[in-house]
Amino acid sequence: MRLERLSDTQNLSGFLCGVKALDNWLRVHALENQRRDLSRTFILISDLDEITGYFSLTMGGVCTASLPPSLARGLPAVDIGMVLLGRLAVARKYQGQGFGRDLLVAAVAQAARAGQHAAARFIAVDPIDQEAFRFYQHFGFIAIPGDDDGRLFLRIDHALTALGLPTDPSHRNLSD
Numbered sequence: 001m002r003l004e005r006l007s008d009t010q011n012l013s014g015f016l017c018g019v020k021a022l023d024n025w026l027r028v029h030a031l032e033n034q035r036r037d038l039s040r041t042f043i044l045i046s047d048l049d050e051i052t053g054y055f056s057l058t059m060g061g062v063c064t065a066s067l068p069p070s071l072a073r074g075l076p077a078v079d080i081g082m083v084l085l086g087r088l089a090v091a092r093k094y095q096g097q098g099f100g101r102d103l104l105v106a107a108v109a110q111a112a113r114a115g116q117h118a119a120a121r122f123i124a125v126d127p128i129d130q131e132a133f134r135f136y137q138h139f140g141f142i143a144i145p146g147d148d149d150g151r152l153f154l155r156i157d158h159a160l161t162a163l164g165l166p167t168d169p170s171h172r173n174l175s176d
């Protein structure tokens with residue numbers, strides 16, 4: 001398996017994850033969004049050169065009032081840097097084999113690297129459905145109480161620890 005940044009060399013046409021909106025976005029919008037600096041997309045490619053999965057990231061900010069209270073505590077009332085994991089999907093034939101976790105690990109590592117250059121405290125996700133909501137909760141993402149399909153947040157340093165990645169910036173290669 002290898003992770004590549006999306007380019008016009010990859011054949012995305014056969015990607016099927018079971019959620020049409022996520023398939024279509026990859027095929028139709030991902031490259032154009034990347035060209036316009038609206039998102040960055042990373043593709044996991046199998047040894048057979050099949051698209052195994054992908055995720056996309058965008059930098060953003062969140063005001064403390066829009067955070068789950070447990071994450072807002074002690075923060076100033078200004079926009080706090082975050083990285084939005086806009087989309088993440090694994091091709092159907094590769095689901096249930098740990099690749100979703102691998103993509104999340106890669107996304108959190110990228111978010112942490114971005115945060116070393118332009119401070120980001122949180123990684124946020126917009127789950128596409130209840131299954132996705134549960135997937136992210138499984139990894140510790142926190143919702144606003146009572147908001148069962150809205151945006152979920154996780155502190156990047158907590159995500160690094162939970163996923164077994166180093167948290168000391170000196171352990172990371174910033175030129176990656």
Ligand SMILES: CC(C)(COP(=O)(O)OP(=O)(O)OC[C@H]1O[C@@H](n2cnc3c(N)ncnc32)[C@H](O)[C@@H]1OP(=O)(O)O)[C@@H](O)C(=O)NCCC(=O)NCCS
Binds near residue numbers: 018086
């Ligand atoms: C949700 C999705 C990304 C999971 O990927 P996957 O490769 O099947 O998941 P993995 O095999 O890596 O599972 C990793 C862990 O998450 C858990 N998990 C997987 N899907 C889950 C779900 N829907 N709810 C709760 N936990 C889930 C697994 O049990 C596993 O647990 P473990 O770490 O305790 O062993 C994948 O099923 C998918 O692409 N679905 C369609 C698109 C989608 O819903 N994307 C979500 C983001 S918008």
